[in-house]
Amino acid sequence: MEAIIEVKNLTTKFGERIIHDNISFKIFKKDIFALLGGSGSGKSTLLNTMIALNRPVSGVVKILGKNILELDPQEMLSMQLNFGVLFQFGALFSSLNILDNLTLSLREYTILPPKAIKDIAMMWLNKVGLKQEVANLYPNELSGGMIKRVGLARALSLSPKILFLDEPTSGLDPKGAREFDNLIKELRDLLELNIIMITHDMDSVKGIVDRMIILKDKKIFFEGSLKELSQQSDSIDLFLYQI
Numbered sequence: 203m204e205a206i207i208e209v210k211n212l213t214t215k216f217g218e219r220i221i222h223d224n225i226s227f228k229i230f231k232k233d234i235f236a237l238l239g240g241s242g243s244g245k246s247t248l249l250n251t252m253i254a255l256n257r258p259v260s261g262v263v264k265i266l267g268k269n270i271l272e273l274d275p276q277e278m279l280s281m282q283l284n285f286g287v288l289f290q291f292g293a294l295f296s297s298l299n300i301l302d303n304l305t306l307s308l309r310e311y312t313i314l315p316p317k318a319i320k321d322i323a324m325m326w327l328n329k330v331g332l333k334q335e336v337a338n339l340y341p342n343e344l345s346g347g348m349i350k351r352v353g354l355a356r357a358l359s360l361s362p363k364i365l366f367l368d369e370p371t372s373g374l375d376p377k378g379a380r381e382f383d384n385l386i387k388e389l390r391d392l393l394e395l396n397i398i399m400i401t402h403d404m405d406s407v408k409g410i411v412d413r414m415i416i417l418k419d420k421k422i423f424f425e426g427s428l429k430e431l432s433q434q435s436d437s438i439d440l441f442l443y444q445i
């Protein structure tokens with residue numbers, strides 16, 4: 203199996219405080235991969251390290267065959283264009299309507315004419331299951347589930363190869379959460395995306411996650427599939443809800 207991301211001997215620190223102590227793991231092509239662990243176990247720090255927003259003390263973070271810690275600024279920019287990120291609260295600009303939120307990156311990073319940019323934004327709106335009328339609304343006129351979908355459309359706007367999702371189902375009711383899970387899976391299948399997500403939602407883990415790591419005490423406590431985890435733990439539910 204081909205690894206799309208390979209983290210080797212990674213150590214991260216804030217000041218003198220070690221967050222990850224020499225951890226290694228692999229994310230394989232097209233897997234929906236979850237970063238799990240209790241509060242403060244270092245999930246966000248790890249995600250930020252993978253998207254180069256946090257610099258580790260040592261180690262290798264190989265993404266699409268390149269160690270991102272060795273890239274010059276221009277190479278890093280090209281690498282980051284392969285990433286789409288959905289932040290936990292959608293991170294939309296409240297003063298811009300949905301269309302302008304969706305076209306922001308396209309206007310900044312492409313030289314496409316305005317009509318093509320609008321068409322691409324509308325295509326993504328459609329792909330995440332929202333009606334075209336939503337384009338003219340402002341973020342405060344949308345439900346939590348709609349904001350997540352717009353955030354997802356924005357993360358996809360530059361056609362990334364790798365999608366990072368921070369707590370994609372948090373704040374959604376159970377029905378909305380399962381609908382969002384289904385959307386993530388559909389998009390993975392349709393677009394052959396690689397998806398890495400932080401989650402506390404065990405129904406998502408059971409429903410759509412292929413492989414995962416569980417962070418604990420600065421180390422990787424478990425790496426593998428849910429099936430492999432269940433072979434190690436008798437009461438998997440109890441175990442997962444305790445992390």
Ligand SMILES: Nc1ncnc2c1ncn2[C@@H]1O[C@H](COP(=O)(O)OP(=O)(O)OP(=O)(O)O)[C@@H](O)[C@H]1O
Nearest residue numbers: 216217221239240241242243244245246247248400
């Ligand atoms: N910028 C920072 N400066 C100093 N310490 C930080 C910084 N960011 C995170 N930390 C600390 O690093 C540790 C790991 O934080 P992180 O946010 O990565 O954990 P997490 O697993 O994502 O937690 P949660 O599930 O609560 O969001 C925490 O103890 C946190 O206080």
